[in-house]
Amino acid sequence: MWCRDFAQTSAVARVDGEVVGFVTGFIRPDASDTIVVWQIAVDASQRGGGVAGKLLSHLLDRVVPRGVRYLETTITPDNTASIKLFSALARDRGAELVSSELFTAELFPDAHLGEDLYRIGPFAAAPAAAGGA
């Protein structure tokens, strides 16, 4: 169902034909300028090689021309790799990153850390024009 309905905002990464990573996302129903990254994961054998960064970059290159200016995701405070990934995205796109508490730990029935909201943007509508006057 996900691949049928959210293919435009999801992608897989392949190395030598093998799927080694994926990202799933959706445009917020109440905010068409915002893509939410629901899940992103890279096979342990490929981590640290830039696969996740490329997946996010590819996704943004697809949706920014459609009017998306912000990316949102939730991250638990212990997920250093994910925090670094999204921080690097903001840095590389020259965008602001704002984090805030979204779902506190008490909202989860089991032992689960709170989920912080990371909001990155605004993304430029198009790359700045090269050259001078």
Ligand SMILES: CC(C)(COP(=O)(O)OP(=O)(O)OC[C@H]1O[C@@H](n2cnc3c(N)ncnc32)[C@H](O)[C@@H]1OP(=O)(O)O)[C@@H](O)C(=O)NCCC(=O)NCCS
């Ligand atoms: C989070 C995850 C997707 C990152 O994938 P990845 O392909 O290894 O990430 P990249 O190689 O593209 O790295 C992107 C940036 O994050 C940094 N980074 C990635 N993993 C890191 C780690 N464990 N510690 C510190 N920095 C890390 C990289 O150095 C890079 O930053 P840079 O541009 O400043 O060098 C991967 O660790 C993973 O699959 N984790 C398990 C699933 C998960 O927790 N997903 C997120 C919640 S849905």
